[in-house]
Every structure is written in C-alpha cells, then in structure tokens.
Amino acid sequence: MSLPELWFCIVSLMLALYVVFDGFDLGAGILHLFARPEARPAIRESLGPVWHGNVVWLLAAGGTLYFAFPAAYARAFSGFYLPLILVLWLLVFRALGLELAEHVRGVWQSFWGACFGLASLALAVVFGAALGNVVRGVPLDANGRFFAPLWTHFGTEGKVGVLDWYTVLAGVTAALVLTFHGALWLSRDAEGASGAVARRLFAPVGLAVAALTAASFWVQPHIVDRLVTRPLGFGFPALAIAAFLASRRLLDAGRGARAFLMSCLMITALFASACFGLYPYLLPSNTDPSLGLTAHGAAAPAYGLRIGLLWWLPGMGLVAVYFAAVYRRFARPAEPLEAGH
Numbered sequence: 392m393s394l395p396e397l398w399f400c401i402v403s404l405m406l407a408l409y410v411v412f413d414g415f416d417l418g419a420g421i422l423h424l425f426a427r428p429e430a431r432p433a434i435r436e437s438l439g440p441v442w443h444g445n446v447v448w449l450l451a452a453g454g455t456l457y458f459a460f461p462a463a464y465a466r467a468f469s470g471f472y473l474p475l476i477l478v479l480w481l482l483v484f485r486a487l488g489l490e491l492a493e494h495v496r497g498v499w500q501s502f503w504g505a506c507f508g509l510a511s512l513a514l515a516v517v518f519g520a521a522l523g524n525v526v527r528g529v530p531l532d533a534n535g536r537f538f539a540p541l542w543t544h545f546g547t548e549g550k551v552g553v554l555d556w557y558t559v560l561a562g563v564t565a566a567l568v569l570t571f572h573g574a575l576w577l578s579r580d581a582e583g584a585s586g587a588v589a590r591r592l593f594a595p596v597g598l599a600v601a602a603l604t605a606a607s608f609w610v611q612p613h614i615v616d617r618l619v620t621r622p623l624g625f626g627f628p629a630l631a632i633a634a635f636l637a638s639r640r641l642l643d644a645g646r647g648a649r650a651f652l653m654s655c656l657m658i659t660a661l662f663a664s665a666c667f668g669l670y671p672y673l674l675p676s677n678t679d680p681s682l683g684l685t686a687h688g689a690a691a692p693a694y695g696l697r698i699g700l701l702w703w704l705p706g707m708g709l710v711a712v713y714f715a716a717v718y719r720r721f722a723r724p725a726e727p728l729e730a731g732h
C-alpha cells in the first residue's frame with residue numbers, strides 16, 4: 392500500500408469516527424427537539440460528559456485532511472464556502488443551546504433547548520448533503536477549482552449547487568440514521584420509550600439507506616465500476632446490513648448497549664462503503680471524470696507523509712486511551728424519553 396493510499400484510509404477512518412461519536416450527539420439532539428419538556432434535561436445530562444470530546448473529531452479529521460491532501464482541502468473549503476459557514480454557525484448555536492439550557496429557566500430554557508435541537512437536526516442534514524456532494528461530484532474546472540452555490544437547477548449534472556434531489560435525499564437519510572443512532576445511545580442499558588423510537592425508525596432508516604444506495608449507483612457510475620473490478624468491496628455493505636439487522640434483534644432482546652455498538656458498526660461500514668466506492672477520488676468531477684482530485688494527485692510530498700505517520704500513530708494511541716477512560720467513567724446510561732415519543 393502506497394503512502395497516499397494509506398493516508399486516504401486514515402482520513403476516511405477519522406471522518407468515520409466523527410460520524411460515529413458525534414453522530415449519536417446529533418441524534419440525541421434531534422430527539423431532544425421532540426421530547427416532552429420534563430424529559431429533556433436527562434437527554435442533555437447523557438451528553439454533557441462526552442459531547443466536547445466527540446466534536447473534536449471533526450477538527451481532527453479536517454486537520455488530517457489538510458496535512459495529507461492539502462490540494463483537496465483547499466479546493467473543497469473554497470468551493471463549499473457557503474455551507475461551511477452555515478456549519479460553523481450551527482455548531483456555535485448547538486453548543487450554546489446545550490450549555491445555556493442548563494443554566495436558565497422559563498422561556499429562555501425553551502428557546503435554547505430549541506436551538507440545540509434545531510441545530511442538531513440541521514447539522515445532520517447538512518453533513519449528509521455534504522457527503523452527497525462528494526459522492527455526486529462537483530463541477531471542477533481545468534485548474535481544479537469550483538464554487539458551489541446553495542442550489543441551481545436541482546439536477547445532478549452540469550453546474551450543480553450544494554442542494555439537488557440527490558443531496559437532499561442524502562441529508563434526509565443522514566438525519567434518520569443519526570436519530571436511530573441517538574435513540575440507541577439513550578436506551579443502551581434501559582428498555583423504554585427511546586427503544587420504542589428506535590424500533591419505529593428501523594423501517595424508515597432501512598428504506599432510506601436502500602433508496603440512497605440505488606441513487607448513488609445512478610448518480611456516480613464510478614462506484615459501480617469500482618465494485619465490479621473489486622468485488623471484495625461488497626463486504627462493506629454486507630457488513631452494514633448485518634449490523635443493522637443485529638441492532639434490531641439485540642434491541643428486542645433487551646441488550647441496548649450491544650444494539651448501540653451494532654449501530655456504530657453499521658455507520659462505520661456505510662461510510663467505508665462510500666469511501667471504497669469513490670477511491671481513488673477525494674473529490675470527483677461531475678462534468679469530466681479526468682478533472683477529479685485523486686489521492687495520488689492531491690497528496691503531500693512523500694517525506695511529509697512518512698514523518699506524519701510517525702506522529703499520528705502514537706498520538707492516536709493516546710487519544711484511544713483517553714476516550715476509553717472518559718466513556719468508562721462518565722458515559723452513564725439514560726432513558727429520558729416519555730412513552731409515546
């Protein structure tokens with residue numbers, strides 16, 4: 392495996408870890424939006440000890456992308472300038488909502504609680520749409536540059552915007568998957584309304600993921616070519632399906648913690664499926680495939696990649712120890728939802 396290929400896997404892993412860890416934060420925040428007022432403090436309490444560390448994975452993934460593939464980082468951040476500013480504001484309001492709702496009362500508590508829930512829902516949709524943009528491709532020019540407005544004609548060809556029918560489908564699917572993930576987090580050691588929410592979401596999540604998968608094959612033919620030439624890649628979606636079905640069986644058996652772990656595995660396998668299907672592209676072109684940014688074409692010099700690997704390995708070992716200690720000590724089970732939600 393070459394260094395660009397290895398760092399492609401590392402960047403994919405970092406992003407997958409962010410989706411798994413901060414994903415249940417976002418899902419719980421979405422459930423917070425619809426929960427009864429008396430149930431909301433327990434949701435916030437279940438997130439309080441861990442959410443600060445979870446969101447740092449986004450910064451870590453962005454930093455790793457900047458280090459390993461600076462050309463792709465520069466092109467993506469300049470082309471997606473508008474949605475990235477939106478993500479920044481949503482992160483700010485989500486953090487403010489989660490923290491301030493604990494320190495105020497009355498109408499202001501309701502206001503900041505709504506900010507937390509709405510920002511969580513919007514972030515799930517925006518991040519899903521962002522992944523949809525990467526899978527679909529962007530209108531790169533001969534210099535490798537592009538700018539994506541929020542929307543154009545809602546089609547997937549030509550001068551596309553951030554939002555079209557495919558990226559909206561990706562955003563809705565992401566919101567459903569992460570809400571399911573969040574419900575399993577809240578009910579991981581308890582049987583109650585959170586588990587009931589996860590059961591009700593099971594069928595919509597399965598249908599949405601299946602629809603998005605079929606649409607991805609239609610919108611990005613490279614994925615089909617990649618799977619045909621590398622059939623071992625079918626193992627990732629097969630693993631995602633197995634983990635998804637196992638999460639329901641474990642939930643019905645009253646093993647919420649294991650069901651949550653299966654949800655983590657499902658999300659990781661889904662993300663791995665997308666990354667495997669896109670390789671070697673970091674940012675495909677939806678107009679001319681030859682203009683897409685690839686791992687080898689956008690990689691940093693080999694010397695820097697080698698030195699970075701020597702620092703990344705022990706650094707991630709320390710992070711793994713830290714997260715294990717934090718979750719073992721502070722992540723307590725919670726069952727905050729009222730029946731009927």
